[in-house]
Amino acid sequence: MPSSKEIYHPPVMVKEVIEFLNTEKGGIFVDATLGGGGHSEAILKSSPNTKVIGIDRDEEAIERAIKRLEPFGDRVSIYHAAFSQIDEVLEAEGVEQVDGVLFDLGVSHFHLRGDRGFTVWEEQPLDMRMDRRQKLTAKDVVNELSEKKLAEIIYRYGEEKFARKIAREIVRRRKQKPIETTLELAKIVEEVIPKKLWVGRKKHPAIKTFQAIRIYVNKEFEEIEEGIPKAANFLKKNGRLVVITFHSLEDGLVKKIMKSLEGFKILTKKPIEPTEEEVRKNPAARSARLRAAEKVST
Ligand SMILES: C[S@@+](CC[C@H](N)C(=O)[O-])C[C@H]1O[C@@H](n2cnc3c(N)ncnc32)[C@H](O)[C@@H]1O
Structure with missing residues (x-):
């Protein structure tokens, strides 16, 4: 098995994420599920005027993201926290409002192909904690x-x-x-x-x-139920919320939460799916579904 340092997590639906987050004009974006830092890197590259506040509750993800995003210097801040703590993170950062928040939910290749008990294929201790402080x-x-x-x-x-x-x-x-x-x-x-x-x-x-x-x-559904509405509160007018899920239960929950947000317009009547070309290159993207909403009133 490869060591977790050799594993790569290709970010999914990057083009769609950048379009829906509307990063072109610049602004402050929260990557609530930093993982390997792939989406954050794309946000930072999409315009010199973007800043990213990255959150992940997995320490190994944090270490990798720090390395990967180092070239962007002080345009990036990284927090080892759960995204349900987004209010505390933004307070620590001294930021009152942001232009967009991305949630790329679930586990990463580092989890599935690592040695922390997420896989059905290899003999490993039954662990499955994303945050090992838990x-x-x-x-x-x-x-x-x-x-x-x-x-x-x-x-x-x-x-x-x-x-x-x-x-x-x-x-x-x-x-x-x-x-x-x-x-x-x-x-x-x-x-x-x-x-x-x-x-x-x-x-x-x-x-x-x-x-x-x-x-x-990992209390994944409680995190989603708490984290998405909290994140929505911090968006500026015209700010965007983008959420990627990987199974129907998660997608159903996100759909319900987005509908319940006051002052938001849903931008994706149906969830957006990855292109065939992306699925061919990265079969793990197959089940990804993206939903987005825009804050229309404050
Ligand atoms: C699918 S991966 C994200 C991959 C990332 N977008 C990239 O481009 O590499 C999901 C990440 O979210 C983190 N995560 C899941 N639930 C979380 C939560 N409630 N709070 C913070 N991080 C969470 C996991 O530890 C994992 O690193």
Whole structure:
């Protein structure tokens, strides 16, 4: 497996992000999910008059972004925080209003191809924390929550119809010995889901269960519910909110939140999808969906 330093996360839908954020005239932009810094770099390159305030709750992402964005000097400020803390970040930065905020949600290639327990394909400790200052890990969730709660999480955040059976099997197995690694969990799910539904297909049967546990561990939906409306409050008139999601549950949530924002015009009736050319070059972009809104009154 490549070390996380060798992994590259190609930013998705860069052209669309730059257009919807309307960075051409310059201004202050918040990249709420800095990751490898690819979108921030594109914002900074799109006009000499742009500044970026970057946020990520993953320390490794912060380290990479600092390096990548170094050439832009004081046009960039970087914060190790959750985007639900955008108010604190902007206060620390002494900024009252911004021209645009980008959320490129979910995990990065660094997570999926690294060694922190996000993958169903490699033997790794069950961790899945984006922010390692946090205490709760995937191992705690799998070994400590009740069968009912586990079933609820796997059903709700993974849309997994075998959720109850999977939860029952997890609880049965953990009585024999704690479930400690990604492959131990992946195998339990494999044993529950009928083979005819997954053998010979590319998608691993445990992907939905892993997604669900990851969302729970990182409180991803609570972060979105808190972070997007907070970010919207800091936009100037004509400021733009751009959100990229990677699965339908997340997209549905973002759609609902955008609709509920007062004084905003939705710019994307339907979510924008990546071009075929982009998907050909970067298959991971396949499920990306972009929604954007503009603040029309203050
Ligand atoms: C899809 S990646 C972003 C990739 C980035 N746009 C790029 O061009 O490299 C998502 C990033 O968001 C971070 N993240 C996810 N949820 C977060 C949250 N609630 N607060 C701060 N960062 C978060 C993850 O740690 C990850 O680095």
